[in-house]
Amino acid sequence: MPIALTYLIAYIILLMCAIVCVVRRHGTKKVVPLSVNYHFTRRCNKECGFCFHTAKTSFILSEPAAKRGLSLLKRAGMRKLNFAGGEPFLYPKFLGSLVQYGKEVLDIESISIVTNGSLVREDWLRRYGSYLDIMAVSCDSFNEDANIRIGRGSGDNVAQLFKLRDWCRQYGIKFKLNTVVCRDNVDENMSARVAELEPFRWKCFQVLKVEGENDSDKTLRDVRRFEISDDEFAAFCGKHRHLKCFVPESNRVMAHSYLLLDEYMRFLRGDNKNTTSKTILDIGIERALEAVYWDKESFQERGGVYDWTRHQLDTSDCGRECGGEKNLEW
16 A cells, blocks of 8 residues: 555544544533522422422422532532422421522522412511522412412412512512413403512413323323413413513423422423433432433523522512513523
8 A cells, every 4th residue: 555545544534533532522512500490399388280390209308418419500500590399488497598508608690489479478588588589479360269279279369479579679589470371360361460569570381281290180280171272372471461571481482491400309301200310419410411301492482591680670660561671691
C-alpha cells in the first residue's frame, strides 16, 4: 500500500474518533431541572374526585433527607421550587423548615406552595412568610354547591380565599389561584369574582386523567365523571381570556411539561405515575431525570418561566383585571 494512502487512512480514522468524542461530549445536552414540583406528601384533608396525586401512601421523608435532596436539586440548576401534595399544610413545621432552608441556606430564586387553603394559619405566615414568594390557592368554583360536589367544599371556601388574599398582601407574598376546569364548573363564569380577588396569576387546568392515579374504578379517585372535551375547555377559556392574569393549560400542554418529584424524591411521568425514577437521594439528579420525559418546549409554551419572586410584587396592576406579567426570557 502506498505510504501516502496509509497516512490518509490514519488521518481519516483519527478525524472520525475526534468527531465521535465531540458528539458524545456535546450531542446530548444536560437537562437542567429549572422548576421542580415537590409533592412531599400524598395525604390530604379534602376528597377532590379528580385528584391525580392520591393518598396511596402516608410516607414522608425525614427533614434531613428532604434537605439533602433539595440541596442536590439546587446544585443541578433548580431556580424555582414548588411544594405541593396532598396538602402541604398538614405538616406545617416540616413545610416551614424546608421553605426557610430553601431560601435562607440554598438561596433558591423562587419558592411557592400549592394549597387548598383550609389549613393555612396567619401565625405560620408571620414566621415563614418572608421566605415564601408565591402562595397558590386552589379555587375550583365560587359556587359552594359545586365545591361540595367536587369534594373540595366545606361551605366557607370563598370567604377563606379572600382572607388568604389579604394575608398574602400583608406579608408580601404573591397570591395565585389554581382552578381545575371540570364537568362541575366548565359552564361557570368566574370573571367578576377572580377580578375581585386580584391574583397576579390564575392558572386554569383542563382536568387530567393520569394512569395509575385516577383513571378507573380501581384507583382511589376516578376522574371519568369530571372529564370535559377540548372544545368545552376552549369555551371556558374564551369566557375568561380577557383577564390579564388568566393562564390556561390544556391536557396536551400539561402532561409532560412539569418536573414532578414524589414523596420519595423520585421523578414521575406527568401522564403515568406508574413510571418513576429511582430516588435522587440514591442515584443523583442526572440519572434520575433519564427515567422520565420532560418536554421543555411545552414548559416554555405554558409560560413556565415568569416573574416568580416576591421582589417583583406589584399590586398596582391588580386593579386592571388581575394584573399581568411578562414572561422572562428563557
